[in-house]
Amino acid sequence: EIVLTQSPGTLSLSPGERATLSCRASQSVNSRYLAWYQQKPGQAPRLLIYGASSRATGIPDRFSGSGSGTDFTLTISRLEPEDFAVYYCQQYGGSPLYTFGQGTTLEIK
Amino acid sequence: EVQLLESGGGLVQPGGSLRLSCAASGFTFTNYVMSWVRQAPGKGLQWVSGIASNGITIAYADSVKGRFTISRDNSKNTLYLQMNSLRAEDTATYYCAQRNGDYAYFAFWGQGTLVTVSS
DSSP: OOOEEEEOSEEEEOTTSOEEEEEEEEEEEOGGGEEEEEEOTTSOOEEEEETTTEEOTTOOTTEEEEEEEEEEEEEESSOOGGGOSEEEEEEESSSSSEEEOOOEEEEEO | OOEEEEEOOEEEOTTOOEEEEEEEESSOGGGSEEEEEEEOTTSOEEEEEEEOTTSOOEEEOTTTTTTEEEEEETTTTEEEEEEOSOOGGGOEEEEEEEEOTTTOOEEEEOOOEEEEEOO
């Protein structure tokens, strides 16, 4: 099983600051199959990034993804008030077919 | 506009059964792999099961294998999850999700339906 470990668990920042979220895999992941989601309270997850670095339709360009192998990063260049949420990484492959990280909570400082 | 509408959640006793449905619209249902993903209260996301567009290739998480059955009716654009022998640890919001074929991400999600397993 490929385990995804996200860090930090909670990130406290102010609007306008830069956020860097990490997702580390227990074994190498095909970057084609690495995605990031945003989830706000009471809502379903929303796709942000797929293929490790491609933005989904309608996602602002302040969101960017990078990485390969076992280390992946989601960066939010300048935080807007609506960006404070929980973020998950997800990979496909192996058993189980899909795994998610445990999430990073981005909170307002 | 893609819409996924889950239904069928509720309160059930341990050992009981429940059938979830997900009505899809706004896209060609028969072209897509579909999945169920759940989220226990206050916890993270867990993939539960997936089914290929033809309904033949199916996969389950180990935690539900032998107890849950995924199926689809392409004539009705509907995805199902039959859940038997339910346990307290199955308590969660269950989302149906459309999977992108090339990159294996979940492009669209329903609003979720809550399943509570408790006596």
